[in-house]
Amino acid sequence: NAGVTQTPKFQVLKTGQSMTLQCAQDMNHEYMSWYRQDPGMGLRLIHYSVGAGITDQGEVPNGYNVSRSTTEDFPLRLLSAAPSQTSVYFCASKLQGNREQYFGPGTRLTVT
Amino acid sequence: TQLLEQSPQFLSIQEGENLTVYCNSSSVFSSLQWYRQEPGEGPVLLVTVVTGGEVKKLKRLTFQFGDARKDSSLHITAAQPGDTGLYLCAGVTGNFNKFYFGSGTKLNVKP
Numbered sequence: 001n002a003g004v005t006q007t008p009k010f011q012v013l014k015t016g017q018s019m020t021l022q023c024a025q026d027m028n029h030e031y032m033s034w035y036r037q038d039p040g041m042g043l044r045l046i047h048y049s050v051g052a053g054i055t056d057q058g059e060v061p062n063g064y065n066v067s068r069s070t071t072e073d074f075p076l077r078l079l080s081a082a083p084s085q086t087s088v089y090f091c092a093s094k095l096q097g098n099r100e101q102y103f104g105p106g107t108r109l110t111v112t
Numbered sequence: 113t114q115l116l117e118q119s120p121q122f123l124s125i126q127e128g129e130n131l132t133v134y135c136n137s138s139s140v141f142s143s144l145q146w147y148r149q150e151p152g153e154g155p156v157l158l159v160t161v162v163t164g165g166e167v168k169k170l171k172r173l174t175f176q177f178g179d180a181r182k183d184s185s186l187h188i189t190a191a192q193p194g195d196t197g198l199y200l201c202a203g204v205t206g207n208f209n210k211f212y213f214g215s216g217t218k219l220n221v222k223p
Contacts, residue, residue, distance in 0.1 A: 042213035090154050103154025
């Protein structure tokens with residue numbers, strides 16, 4: 001099992017550009033989520049999904065879109081990147097109804 | 113605004129010393145978790161505490177959940193350089209769908 005994988009590992013964008021951060025898991029987990037981690041702020045939940053076709057907002061959803069068409073994948077879209085979105089992004093997954101999350105290795109995004 | 117406050121923010125100690133990290137909230141959570149994160153990697157779950165007053169031990173690490181389920185502590189006995197990392201607490205909502213993380217405690221254990 002590869003667990004939770006994220007691509008790319010690093011990305012630099014210019015303000016206004018769009019991009020999609022990819023997240024995939026091979027553990028057949030119903031629940032998937034996206035976090036951002038900023039210095040001194042810990043991790044903050046952006047969006048989460050409890051199954052294919054179902055998504056919901058977390059603490060900091062503005063500026064980000066998600067969709068969940070398959071159990072395995074949960075992409076995060078930035079439609080018009082802003083410098084405030086410079087951060088490290090983590091994807092996580094777990095079995096629905098369980099508390100234990102498994103995190104991916106992260107994507108470091110810089111918006112100039 | 114952080115729902116969970118961790119203290120201290122930074123801790124640098126010598127190998128063999130003991131330390132305690134605190135996680136405090138004004139909100140009640142159904143459970144509380146502690147994670148450890150190494151540079152360039154995602155957080156890894158260490159423990160989940162569920163019942164108010166619960167104490168869990170993981171080798172040299174002792175975790176406690178406050179009676180009111182608003183605060184928690186992590187105590188490390190005889191710290192080792194391998195304990196170095198970022199320690200994060202997270203409060204879990206009742207349906208296990210939302211996790212609120214503290215700002216983290218960066219621990220450095222010097223040989």
